[in-house]
Amino acid sequence: SAVISQKPSRDICQRGTSLTIQCQVDSQVTMMFWYRQQPGQSLTLIATANQGSEATYESGFVIDKFPISRPNLTFSTLTVSNMSPEDSSIYLCSVGQGRSEAFFGQGTRLTVV
């Protein structure tokens, strides 16, 4: 199994500012994943973070808006840039272990005012 810690757990931010979310895993993993869950919606994959290379973004998500860092095999950050109220969501970090299952952090609940 994997234990994932996310920080912060929640935040209220002013529009136009940026927030960096941290994700720490208790074991080394090749790929880490960032998801967004908009209010009352399902989870949508933002990007895959690989150690040693640039993140791979899904359709509709761009690096300028959601820059990702992956400095080592246990840590990643997601930045939500130039925020607007539409960015108010829960952001979740996830790791998969082969073909077993995906493990999720508790999420970061972001409110943009």
Next chain:
Amino acid sequence: AQSVTQLDSQVPVFEEAPVELRCNYSSSVSVYLFWYVQYPNQGLQLLLKYLSGSTLVKGINGFEAEFNKSQTSFHLRKPSVHISDTAEYFCAVTVSSNTGKLIFGQGTTLQVKP
């Protein structure tokens, strides 16, 4: 491309009654299937998974699901629900060798009434 459809957005049910949450998927290749549960203000917890083998899989909290390849379905069932089962349930698929890359359904809210 893969997609997942959860056929019911909300399922109200009385305590101790049986329940089925429906999930259909679309894929041109073999998939791995999962059900996750999200309790209010919490993260996601894996209920059960189908990777291969027996098409009837049993999970935690008395839940089970059956993989039906011909119907492209993976419905979740529980013979007797409890108030504590009230939560959001997500069906998810992946074709990746790394199961962190998931495609989720829209979610089904299970409301268990006393």
